[in-house]
Amino acid sequence: MIDEAQALKLLLAGWRAPAAPDRLRTRVVASYRQLMSRDAAEEGAEMKYCPSCHREFAPQFRFCPLDGLPLMAAEQRDARAAFVEARQLESNNTRAAVSTVDETIGFDDVTTESLPATPIVAQANDRTRARAEYHLTILAEAGLIARLMTEVRAVALESQLTWPEFRRDPAGFARRTIAGYSLLLRRRLAQENVAYGLVTAFAVVLTLLCTVVAVEHFHRRHVTMTADNVRDDLDYLGPVTVIPTPTKAEEGPAGMADHGTGGGSAQNHERPGGGGGGGDHEALTASNGRLPQATLEPPLLAPNVKPPVIENPHLPTPATIQADPTLFPTDPRPLPYGDPKSQAQELSNGSGDGGGIGDGHGGGVGPGNGTGYGPGEGWNTGGGPPKIGGGGPGCCGGTTDYASRIFKPSETSKRAVILSKPEPTFTEEARKENVTGEVILRMVLASNGAVTNIQPIKGLPAGLTERAIAAAKQIQFTPAEKDGHRVSQYVTVSYNFNIY
Incomplete structure (x- = not known):
């Protein structure tokens, strides 16, 4: 008869424990490696691994000094090893024998069993997704200088690590570095x-x-x-000289009547023509005064601001101008003869000649040439050649002011012709500084043959603009003409400064 102790031993001897699957063993090994890698990372002693030469290097290295391939972190290496091990288990596809259980009901030898690698691959994918999660980057609250010094120290440490390898094989080190960064660039671009x-x-x-x-x-x-x-209708007020504002010519009705828009005694409305001037070679400008009586007959006595006193004349002869009486009614004011447009108050017949008043010639009044009044020639008034206008009286003395007005080239009958244009010289300062270029000047070629109102439109430094202005003042020219009168005209002149 068997007692209870022997029966229990027989029962335990006949009991067969189930075989431990290799999946359990693999999971235990992976958990152990993960725990160990986490502990190593916490200690700050994690090494980087080269998948080609299977060597470990310090964390400061990014590429393998031997073959130039990028180094792998510890967790990447563990995931790679687990994946390779799972693939090997899948290829073996064998089962091991079941171990027996001793009296202590323990596992002595657990044989490996080939299992699918799906759990291991899933675990590797879980790790990859965990690494790919978005994590906020918290910058340390350090100043710019402190962060810069930290980066400099890191670069210096990396240089100390790579310097022995570079000194041993410079060409190979450069070749491996280029290959590594090229591979890293290709991977980055492939993303x-x-x-x-x-x-x-x-x-x-x-x-x-x-x-x-x-x-x-x-x-x-x-x-x-x-x-x-360069626009001819604009005036530039430069620092060299001030250009006076040209007075606009009175192109309205001619004559000195109190009112009216006509041009004379003819029936059809038409502007008159002609003019007159005179003088007595006096230094002063012709004085202001009233005009003598107008008549279409040639004058017997030219006007004079200081007429001679003749006692008991047998046949009094008044001074007259040859002009249309319709345009010049008799002026009853007790004033001496003179030019109504003059501003001078001191009595003077003017600088002209031939008798009369003004700075013209011919026995009339004004700057013209004839026995009439104002700019023009012959007789009558209105400018240009003499003719009788029509349409009734005209007021305000509307005539072209040839003497003081400055014309544009397009307004003249004959443009000014430059006869001599001296070239400017270089300054010593311009030679030393190698200054070259173009100076553009705008000036007035006056009716009296002088160059006035010079101002630069485009200048150069080192005194070259002043040299150009000095050369422009020496220009010789033939004045422009309009309606037979010499007039002042705007021109633009350029000077080139080149060093050969």
């Missing part, structure tokens, strides 16, 4: 949307650069066109 982003950034920068260049080119072209496009 999603990285290439599109780089192309877009390059296109944006190139567009901005082209825009800046185009705007600068347009600005320079506009400045050049502005300097070359």
Whole structure:
């Protein structure tokens, strides 16, 4: 008869424990490695691993000094090893024998069993997804200088690590470094949307650069066109000389009547023509006064601001001007004869000749040449050759002021002709500084043969603008003409300064 102890031993001897699956063993090994890698990372002693030469290097290295391949972190190496081990288990596809259980009900030898690698691959994918999660980067609250010094120390440490390898094999080190960074660049470009982003950034920068260049080119072209496009109808008040504002010619009705817009005694409305002038070679300007009586007959006695006193004349002869009486009614004011447009008050017949009053010639009044009044020639008034106008009386003395007005080239009958144009000389300062270029001056070629009102439109430094102005004052020319009268004209002159 068997007692209870023997029965229990027989029962335990006949009991067979189930076989421990290799999946359990693999999970235990992976958990152990993960725990050990976490402990190593916490201690700050994690080494980097080269998958080609299977060597470990310090954490400061990014590429393998021997073959130039990027180094792997510890967790990447563990995931790779687990994946390789799972693939090996899948290829073996064998089962091991079941171990027996001793009296202590323990596992002595657990044989490996080939199992699918799906759990291990899933675990590796879980780790990859965990690494790919977004984590906020908290910058340390350190100053710019402190962060810069930290980066400099890191670069210095990396240089100390790589310097022995570079000294041993400079060519190989450079070759491996280039290969490593090239591989890293290819991997970076292979990522999603990285290439599109780089192309877009390059296109944006190139567009901005082209825009800046185009705007600068347009600005320079506009400045050049502005300097070359000299308008004759604008007056520049420069620092050299002040150009007086030219008085606009009175192109309205001729004559000195109180009212009216006509041009004379003829029936059809038409402007009159002609003029007159005179003088007595006096230094003073012709004085202001009233006009003598107008008649279409040639005058027997020219007007004079200081007529001679004749006692008991047998046949009194009044002074007259040869002009249309319709335009010049008799002036009853008790004033001496003179030019109504003059501002001078001291009695003077003017600098002209031939008798009369003014700075013209011919026995009339004004700057013209004849026995009439005002700019023009022959007789009557209105400018140009003499003729009788029509349409009734005219007021306000509307005649062209040939003496004081400055004309544009397009307004003259004959433009001024430059006979001599001296060239300016270089200054010593300009030679030392190698200054070259063009100086553009605007000036007035006056009716009396002088060059006046010079002002620079485009200048140069080192005294070259002043040399150009000095040379312009020596220009000799034939004055412009309008309606047979010498007039002043605006011109633009350029001087080129070149060093050969």
